[in-house]
Amino acid sequence: MEAGALTVGQHVGWWVALGLVLAFVPWFPRTKHLHLIMSGVNFLARPQRSSLGELPPLDFEDETIEEFGAAKLEQLPWPHLVDAYACIMCNRCQDVCPAYVTGKELSPAALEVNKRYAINERATAMAAGGETPPLLDYAISESAVWACTACGACVDICPVGNEPMFDIMHLRRYQALTENSFPQELQQAYRGIERQGNPWNQSARERLAWAEGLAVPRVDEAPDAEILWWVGCAPSYDPRARATARAFAKVMNHAGVRFAVLGEMESCSGDAARRSGREDLFWGMAESNTEVLNEVAPRRIVTTCPHCLHSIGKEYHQYDGREGGPQWEVIHHTQLLSELVAAGSLEYNVEEDGAVTFHDPCYLGRHNGIVDAPREVLAAGNIELEEMPRHGQQSFCCGAGGAQFWKEEEPGERAVSAERYAEARATGAETVAVGCPFCLTMMSDAANAAGEGVAVKDVVELIAEGLDGSGQ
Template sequence: MGIPHRVVYWNVPGHAWMYLPLAILFVVFLYGVWRRWRVWAMGRRTPLGPLGPRVRRLLSHAGLQSRVVRRPLQGYAHAALAVAFGLLFIGTCVVALKADFGLPVMQGAFYLWFESATLDAAGLAGIIALAIFLVRRYAMRPSALGRELADFLVPFTLLIILITGFLLQSLRIYATHDPWGAYSFVGYGLSALYGDWHLSIPAALVIHRSLWWFHLLLAFSFLGAIPYSKLFHLFMAPVAILLSDPDGATSLEKLDLEHAERLGANLLSDLTVKDLIDLDACTECGRCEEVCPAFASGKPLSPKRLILDLREHAHLRPQEPLTAAIKDETLFACTTCRACMEACPVDIEHVPKIVGMRRFRVMEEGELPSGLAEAVQGIEERGHPFRGAQSSRTSWMEGLPIREWQPGEACETLLWVGCAGAFDPRAQKVARALAQLLLAMGEDVKVLGRRESCTGDPARRAGQEYLYQMQAEENVKTLTEVAPKRIVTMCPHCLHQLRDEYRAFGADFLVVHHSEYLQTALVTGRLKTAAGGRRITYHDPCYLGRYEGVFAAPREVLKAAGGDLVEMAHHGRDSFCCGAGGGWAFREEGAPRVNRLRAKEAVETGAEVVATGCPFCLSMLTDGVKAEGGGEVEDIAEILWAQVAPEVTAQG
């Protein structure tokens, strides 16, 4: 029998002709890449930070497909297909090394265990994965998956390539009585059937030869189609992941208002190279659409559609303004909750693109949806977005022994109340509960009072970067003068600004969310609680969870307050927006409202209390839970204070 091997190009006289279609394939492929390159080259420089975290993200998200497998069925099927085709690619390279360079690589144990057994296993895994894809798309029919011709052709063609590969293998084994055929177990199994069917050897040879060319041309066509289809994500997804912000692009880019040629994005050249590569990295998996609160509540925004519309625009009308592709009602439907970006397996950054386009509409064209326009005007004129507020910045703390900071004083703990805590009657109660907790801890608490002004977050998310920057500069100046040892805030939007986005304005303060501060106080014994025992479900605010990564602290506080915690269907990183973000807190929203969808989930847990850690979530959920017939909605500070107060009284 000699050394185990097989003859490459067996039964294919004239196989050298295959280099002709191969050459055509190269030209077609390169032209396709060039077409895309042309678009990327229009983008402006992507601001890049250190490489280390990016490479780690690449290894995790592309190498290990850690995000893809979050949906186990299709996720592991995709990972299996990727590994299978990786192995088959290596196997094909080995064939080329032997056939084109004469290297003796395709023989012996390597031939038997890798080229035969492993590659058969890979091919089989690929077929199973593709079958799962087709069943999912066409039998289970999830709405987020497209069912256009291309959506069918991609998996179907791959399936045919793999099946014809096995058929070729089996015919060769049958016709040559390959003594090592059993290692190619799939082909071997098939070859056994031909004997039963009395297939003549000459017929097998003819079928094999024809099928060989068919398989080859189909595979070449498939490769040639890659740069013209969503298959291009094979190449662009890793690039998009590598170029993505390791912090998840939670902080928006600071716009150079003085020197920017255009404020915001309205041409492809206003987007970054990363933005444009994102368009080609999209796999159209639809996960962003599945988690989008705007889409779920019937608004004219699907993050997937947005990317695909921009892609189409980039290739068909590259010189035209983006407003031709993306309408205002789509742009302003986004709550900036980042659920899409968290779900995207290839790290497409949707929110920065949306805010970039909003910036253009708002700052260059003076367009802003009503409600939001008034809120932004409120920030400009009176430093807060709450129109018709009947309070001053310090009304909420009447009767509490808390002082406004005075110039020249030292400041131990600064309570950054936020506009909601100061002006929204419901949130004022949260501010009082939190202040009383801090006082019970023996803290020297001060507030800024009239020196506090909106962080500018609603303006920035709405696209009014100019107003935002004025607010940020003023606040950083004030806080630098106060120089507090720490800042505690009950508003996740303020937290995100003070802790992260203000860094671009020279801020470097120790800022904590009240949940984090209270948790520490409970752990160190500075706060003692009475027994509780209510069934509580906790809603993760987007700006506390997905933006700031705080998931455990509020839950620990609730447990310490005697809460019996139950989780909603969407929680943690997968939390579902309350509907207030992106300026929606100040707008009129038509039915079905996002807060109702979220409240329904909360009520379904059977919890007596819905807890949260954001005044805007509190307001949205209070409305929603009431409408859904649920119980109380409270902030963690209120729940904890109810348990701490009796202890404080008991100690006198």
């Protein structure tokens, strides 16, 4: 081909390509390709949080606010509208969502795509200040809203920084606070928190009943304690979780730890209330508990419950009136155990029948990044550990989070706990170790339903059994 023809072809090709690009521009904002720009905006607009799942507070003292939470697109924080255009429709969020994987109606990916379609359709009206239909009418079903376990897997996995879990939390707040609409099973837990300071709705006088016969001093009896043990509601009232509390007390006494508990001064951390939309209950618990903790002024706080760990350590600062927020350090009991092992204060030999697999609680691993301490503690007892495919910060939920523990599971193909138990059983382990009282119950129920004789124990229960070297 002659040089002149090549030059003409080059110019024609260049202008055709440019024309196609320009022709595509009007459609660009309405397609998923806008994520090339909006994903960057998404990361820049993401608020700084103390943890992956720290929820924003509500201002109940502002009398101008007539509705709490979000029911419509325009009521969501503006970065959550950006989410819709940052989404690349990769479906990674729904692939790791416990609700979606077990056949529930919830799809985090569908929520974002439906938001985008709605914004495209109503952008002009929204810009003019018009209202949009409720999200429950087209973007997500009510069952899907209440199927979320607040595990944060969708937020953690998203390559463009989308946060569908927070959309659902805003929707729950609107349902619970503005519409007074929520699963009725939650009413008993709410009533217990309001009246007795615990979702079991049992008397505060029974908070230390589990400690009968053990050396468990209260703060007024041990003012020089180096550790304040926040026992939590589950170890205080749940029969199965009480065994974990007794085991932890035994181990700390064995290691010579100077600790104390609050006893009747302790109340629910409010996690279940907050993640089911009842921010008012969480606010009340946070303020009263913070007042107690400020008065006691502990050096460090240890808890066996990752949900208490997260609420007290990562969210109570929102409602603490002091400059700089709370001054205490909050750690998980496996972290304390790991410290004691490293210091030579704790030695044990655990003799379990067969291997052990560890289930990482969502609010321990994914939300707070604590994955090494439990494994270090197990390794120190010469335990053969078999990891599940989904472990560490990529762990799969037990199904209790997001207040699911206090309500019936939404309709689906199978229970979330059954899905997780099957994964644990596939490792060949004879014991499932956990680090959360709610995981303990969910995994125990799943193991009992399977009827295969697999034991489910908290890490500290294994340690307590191995203190005398017999494994019993």
